[in-house]
Ligand SMILES: C[C@@H](N)C(=O)N[C@H](C)C(=O)O
């Protein structure tokens with residue numbers, strides 16, 4: 432099986448067609464849980480990156496409890512304000528267009544959506560997604576077969592969760608992560624081993640749930656989330 436098998440893109444119209452029934456759950460700061468490690472490499476000054484919806488935080492704690500003794504989750508990015516997602520998506524399209532001169536805009540956008548969500552349906556903007564890896568209790572990251580966020584066109588397709596091009600140690604580490612995250616209700620984006628979500632449109636589509644629980648959220652987190660347009 433190639434890395435693209437059974438891949439449903441975030442740009443698939445069936446994902447955008449999922450209705451959102453916003454449950455109003457607050458964004459919470461994972462740094463306040465005292466349980467989940469947060470890596471500062473993508474930290475923003477207001478701390479949006481360390482926030483997720485409350486039930487995502489609860490599930491992360493549960494997922495970490497599923498890990499073999501001595502291992503921990505290491506979260507790199509959770510909530511992403513819409514303007515940041517727009518910048519990521521535009522940057523991705525620009526990099527792909529540069530690497531593939533002559534591609535029409537639709538093909539560039541589709542390829543970009545393989546690695547960065549279109550802002551309208553973005554799981555991180557809903558507070559439902561986390562980019563994360565595994566580390567030891569001493570904070571040493573485990574080999575996962577590619578760096579987190581290392582995607583084409585600059586890097587190879589080892590980022591695909593099911594990649595056959597990674598070694599046995601990285602495969603075993605990915606399987607450990609997959610077990611812990613799927614057992615606790617998260618859904619993976621198959622082109623990125625590090626991207627997991629719960630409650631957003633992609634999660635609803637992938638699990639056959641009728642409605643997404645989380646639509647786009649605002650930040651700073653001021654308690655109950657009120658849907659934004
Ligand atoms: C940009 C990358 N870390 C990521 O989060 N990709 C997914 C698909 C997203 O943008 O939601």
Ligand SMILES: [Zn+2]
Pocket residue numbers: 555560561562625626627
């Ligand atoms: Zn992500």
